[in-house]
Amino acid sequence: MxxxxxxxxxxxxxxxxxxxxxxxxxxxxxxxxxxxxGDSIGGSYTLTAHTGVTVKNTDFKGKFQFIYFGYSFCPDVCPIELQKMTAALKMMEEKNVDTSAIQPLFITVDPERDTVAELANFMPGFHPNFIGLTSDLETIQKVAPQYKIYFTKTGGTGNNDYLVNHSNYIILMNKEGSFLKLFTAIDTPQQIATTLTQLVQQ
Structure with missing residues (x-):
């Protein structure tokens, strides 16, 4: 029994x-x-890098744009995803895979706090090839929807005491600037590294 x-x-x-x-x-x-x-994911943008230079999407023609929309004051999700992107690139480099064709980008959804100076302090915590991008709120509100990114302020009682709810995707664009692939929170650095390796070695 x-x-x-x-x-x-x-x-x-x-x-x-x-x-x-x-x-x-x-x-x-x-x-x-x-x-x-979606039929039209991605689009043109003119933003300011954390180094102070003006950057356009066309500047990355011939490279895979590896993009995350978030904000530097994010308490948890954003640092995790940016570290995931960093880890994936480092895994590739440790195997002697050339990552020069991949351009990691961080586009803020909190431009009011993520100034050039703020991003200049924030970006060195991640892969050295990362470029942090910001602008005024009106511009970001036009760029984000092109990449199907939703964001809105939430909570807080003061001017700087708030969070930003936003879509949590890592977006990969091909060398022509068209949408190629989406990575979500369940994708591991190893899985991302494998996918990117296959692309750059084609």
Whole structure:
């Protein structure tokens, strides 16, 4: 009787694991399709880099744009995703993969606080090739929707005491500046590094 009960419980656990795996896979696939179903993801922009120079999207023609929209005052998600991007690039470099064709970009969704000076202090914490981009709020409000990025202030009682809710994607554009791939929170640095390696070695 105990043996039969053990077998039945084993079957239940196995079936549950399979079902959970399917749900996870569906969520993963769904996450990847959030942006890929769009017809026009990406667009032109003229922003200011953390070095103070003016940067246009056309400056990166011939490179894969590896883009994250976030803000430097973000308490958790943004640093994690930027470190993930950094880790992926470093994994590639440790295997002697040339990453010069990949341009990591951080575009702020909090331009009121993310000034050039603020980003100049923030960006050195990540991969040295990262470029932080900012502008005035009106410009960012035009650029972000082109990449299907939603953001809004939330909470806070003072001028600087607030958070910014925003879409949490890492967007990969091809060398011509067209949308190529979306990475979500469930993608690991190793998975991202593998994908990028395949692209740059084609």
């Amino acid at each position: 105990k043996v039969l009960r053990y077998i039945l419980w084993s079957i239940v656990i196995l079936v549950t694991a399979i079902l959970l795996g399917q749900v996870f896979s569906q969520k993963k696939d769904s996450g990847r399709q959030i942006l890929s179903s």
